Amino acid sequence: xxxxxxxxxxxxxxxxxxxxxxxxxxxxxxxxxxxxxxxxxxxxxxxxxxxxxxxxxxxxxxxxxxxxxxxxxxxxxxxxxxxxxxxxxxxxxxxxxxxxxxxxxxxxxxxxxxxxxxxxxxxxxxxxxxxxxxxxxxxxxxxxxxxxxxxxxxxxxxxxxxxxxxxxxxxxxxxxxxxxxxxxxxxxxxxxxxxxxxxxxxxxxxxxxxxxxxxxxxxxxxxxxxxxxxxxxxxxxxxxxxxxxxxxxxxxxxxxxxxxxxxxxxxxxxxxxxxxxxxxxxxxxxxxxxxxxxxxxxxxxxxxxxxxxxxxxxxxxxxxxxxx
Amino acid sequence: xxxxxxxxxxxxxxxxxxxxxxxxxxxxxxxxxxxxxxxxxxxxxxxxxxxxxxxxxxxxxxxxxxxxxxxxxxxxxxxxxxxxxxxxxxxxxxxxxxxxxxxxxxxxxxxxxxxxxxxxxxxxxxxxxxxxxxxxxxxxxxxxxxxxxxxxxxxxxxxxxxxxxxxxxxxxxxxxxxxxxxxxxxxxxxxxxxxxxxxxxxxxxxxxxxxxxxxxxxxxxxxxxxxxxxxxxxxxxxxxxxxxxxxxxxxxxxxxxxxxxxxxxxxxxxxxxxxxxxxxxxxxxxxxxxxxxxxxxxxxxxxxxxxxxxxxxxxxxxxxxxxxxxxxxxxxxxxxxxxxxxxxxxxxxxxxxxxxxxxxxxxxxxxxxxxxxxxxxxxxxxxxxxxx
Numbered sequence: 184x185x186x187x188x189x190x191x192x193x194x195x196x197x198x199x200x201x202x203x204x205x206x207x208x209x210x211x212x213x214x215x216x217x218x219x220x221x222x223x224x225x226x227x228x229x230x231x232x233x234x235x236x237x238x239x240x241x242x243x244x245x246x247x248x249x250x251x252x253x254x255x256x257x258x259x260x261x262x263x264x265x266x267x268x269x270x271x272x273x274x275x276x277x278x279x280x281x282x283x284x285x286x287x288x289x290x291x292x293x294x295x296x297x298x299x300x301x302x303x304x305x306x307x308x309x310x311x312x313x314x315x316x317x318x319x320x321x322x323x324x325x326x327x328x329x330x331x332x333x334x335x336x337x338x339x340x341x342x343x344x345x346x347x348x349x350x351x352x353x354x355x356x357x358x359x360x361x362x363x364x365x366x367x368x369x370x371x372x373x374x375x376x377x378x379x380x381x382x383x384x385x386x387x388x389x390x391x392x393x394x395x396x397x398x399x400x401x402x403x404x405x406x407x408x409x410x411x412x413x414x415x416x417x418x419x420x421x422x423x424x425x426x427x428x429x430x431x432x433x434x435x436x437x438x439x440x441x442x443x444x445x446x447x448x449x450x451x452x453x454x455x456x457x458x459x460x461x462x463x464x465x466x467x468x469x470x471x472x473x474x475x476x477x478x479x480x481x482x483x484x485x486x487x488x489x490x491x492x493x494x495x496x497x498x499x500x501x502x503x504x505x506x507x
Numbered sequence: 508x509x510x511x512x513x514x515x516x517x518x519x520x521x522x523x524x525x526x527x528x529x530x531x532x533x534x535x536x537x538x539x540x541x542x543x544x545x546x547x548x549x550x551x552x553x554x555x556x557x558x559x560x561x562x563x564x565x566x567x568x569x570x571x572x573x574x575x576x577x578x579x580x581x582x583x584x585x586x587x588x589x590x591x592x593x594x595x596x597x598x599x600x601x602x603x604x605x606x607x608x609x610x611x612x613x614x615x616x617x618x619x620x621x622x623x624x625x626x627x628x629x630x631x632x633x634x635x636x637x638x639x640x641x642x643x644x645x646x647x648x649x650x651x652x653x654x655x656x657x658x659x660x661x662x663x664x665x666x667x668x669x670x671x672x673x674x675x676x677x678x679x680x681x682x683x684x685x686x687x688x689x690x691x692x693x694x695x696x697x698x699x700x701x702x703x704x705x706x707x708x709x710x711x712x713x714x715x716x717x718x719x720x721x722x723x724x725x726x727x728x729x730x731x732x733x734x735x736x737x738x739x740x741x742x743x744x745x746x747x748x749x750x751x752x753x754x755x756x757x758x759x760x761x762x763x764x765x766x767x768x769x770x771x772x773x774x775x776x777x778x779x780x781x782x783x784x785x786x787x788x789x790x791x792x793x794x795x796x797x798x799x800x801x802x803x804x805x806x807x808x809x810x811x812x813x814x815x816x817x818x819x820x821x822x823x824x825x826x827x828x829x830x831x832x833x834x835x836x837x838x839x840x841x842x843x844x845x846x847x848x849x850x851x852x853x854x855x856x857x858x859x860x861x862x863x864x865x866x867x868x869x870x871x872x873x874x875x876x877x878x879x880x881x882x883x884x885x886x887x888x889x890x891x892x893x894x895x
């Protein structure tokens with residue numbers, strides 16, 4: 184026999200709880216603050232929900248010094264937008280690597296493991312000085328290397344000790360339950376030799392900028408070889424601005440009118456999906472697509488491009504499964 | 508003038524009763540049928556609730572019960588207060604998030620950027636409890652090897668920079684060259700620059716701490732101490748700050764066990780004490796720290812507490828709270844009227860705000876909000892006098 188249990192709510196009971204006419208505040212106690220009804224985060228939430236409802240896997244929250252901080256945005260949205268992965272982009276100059284790792288653990292624990300890190304590309308010296316980042320240009324790679332080593336180290340090892348030039352930890356490392364959450368997926372960027380070398384050792388996903396397909400293919404090949412030497416594997420992604428319309432003509436017309444950023448993928452839903460499928464064929468598996476306005480374009484791309492892309496990729500997937 | 512009442516979000520799990528030491532709310536204990544967040548659903552499977560869901564319940568209880576907001580503590584094995592605040596930002600309405608933060612752990616400019624973003628997400632509900640660390644092994648765990656007084660120097664500079672970039676206006680960036688931090692032409696972006704500067708609640712009992720508090724604190728926050736010692740400290744802080752031309756508010760962080768009758772309150776302490784293992788008591792006696800605040804409380808502690816009532820250290824004061832849960836040792840135990848009377852005495856002694864707490868934090872937020880706060884002010888010089 185299955186039992187079913189119910190709890191009773193009596194709407195007339197406990198009227199002193201949040202029933203305005205029953206409130207008797209004590210004049211000694213400071214009254215509560217009321218937040219504004221709407222703010223910018225309601226729009227962020229709607230974009231995230233648009234991505235979720237149109238079957239994107241995640242939301243990439245870009246790092247912008249001139250707007251809200253990406254990890255605050257991601258964490259503010261994660262509980263109301265269920266099921267979406269949040270990739271927050273931030274620079275390695277944020278502070279303690281231990282602290283960043285601990286924040287990531289709480290994010291994972293509070294969201295059923297939907298958090299990922301994207302490390303922002305290095306800013307120029309002047310911009311770095313403005314945000315209090317005094318590390319010399321030549322040491323930025325080393326700092327990022329140490330940042331990721333320490334963050335992953337305290338997450339996965341106990342005790343963890345490290346003495347570097349930028350970070351030091353003694354007898355560190357997380358205990359249960361914090362260490363049960365998976366370390367966030369790490370997205371890195373950059374095409375320099377140093378960037379690729381760092382990714383071979385630290386990245387889960389390496390993000391490329393748009394470029395000729397042969398160029399991306401050679402970078403994929405190069406990084407694959409480096410990762411193999413490090414006994415790891417790295418997935419590949421692309422940060423791809425996109426302008427997709429029903430026809431190629433409309434897309435070209437709008438691209439001309441809107442003066443899209445260089446590298447934008449412009450075309451009909453079919454054309455764009457075909458191009459993304461070509462990139463998938465050379466090993467790109469993480470597509471970070473973007474367009475403005477983010478809300479409307481998420482619906483357009485999610486509803487018309489993504490299904491076409493999935494359909495194009497499906498036969499090869501099926502074949503691969505059969506072969507296996 | 509009104510008094511600010513905050514509550515606490517327990518960031519290391521919670522107990523369903525002050526009588527029992529097991530953390531049966533949160534995953535600091537193994538899953539069991541009587542555990543919550545996560546717990547088991549009707550079929551005996553992981554119910555998919557997580558500790559953040561329980562924290563959301565506590566925050567909503569606190570705001571329903573009339574608390575301004577709550578302190579969100581940060582220790583090596585707690586969840587992180589920045590992420591908790593962001594996760595709960597949009598589902599709470601009035602709750603103010605008091606983030607416990609050690610300034611050395613974040614770049615001050617980036618932290619200002621994140622703070623202003625959190626102000627925008629919450630409609631200005633962010634405030635800080637600035638802490639400078641208990642020292643010893645825990646600081647090295649965090650990757651921080653600075654000595655005690657150096658840490659306060661760094662906190663001082665950090666707050667200079669944090670405030671400097673917050674106040675910088677476009678066209679006139681903030682530039683700073685200190686021992687620990689350097690910024691050139693920094694500031695918040697225009698979209699974020701109009702946000703209210705977050706209130707600073709400042710902890711620390713050493714001379715180095717009091718000096719930094721005078722420079723930067725809106726509220727000087729202390730654990731509960733015996734009243735004479737505490738009021739003397741408040742007076743010193745207020746004087747120091749007045750000499751700098753500013754007014755310093757003071758606040759107290761204290762646990763309450765408030766019950767209908769005094770007898771019921773003490774009975775809970777007795778059960779709580781008797782349920783603590785001898786191993787835990789031994790560890791409790793051996794805690795090492797370079798925190799002056801902790802030493803000031805430890806001095807009160809009878810070295811060999813074999814009975815629960817060995818720890819009654821004053822009128823409605825019990826000195827063994829940190830045997831029952833992490834945090835300060837000294838707390839208030841009594842009837843609703845007695846607890847209110849004790850708070851009244853503290854207000855008369857210079858307290859302008861409180862961070863209260865009780866276990867379990869969810870139910871006790873309602874109890875203290877509904878039963879104790881309404882009695883403030885009209886209670887009970889009479890009660891105290893009668894007891895003497």
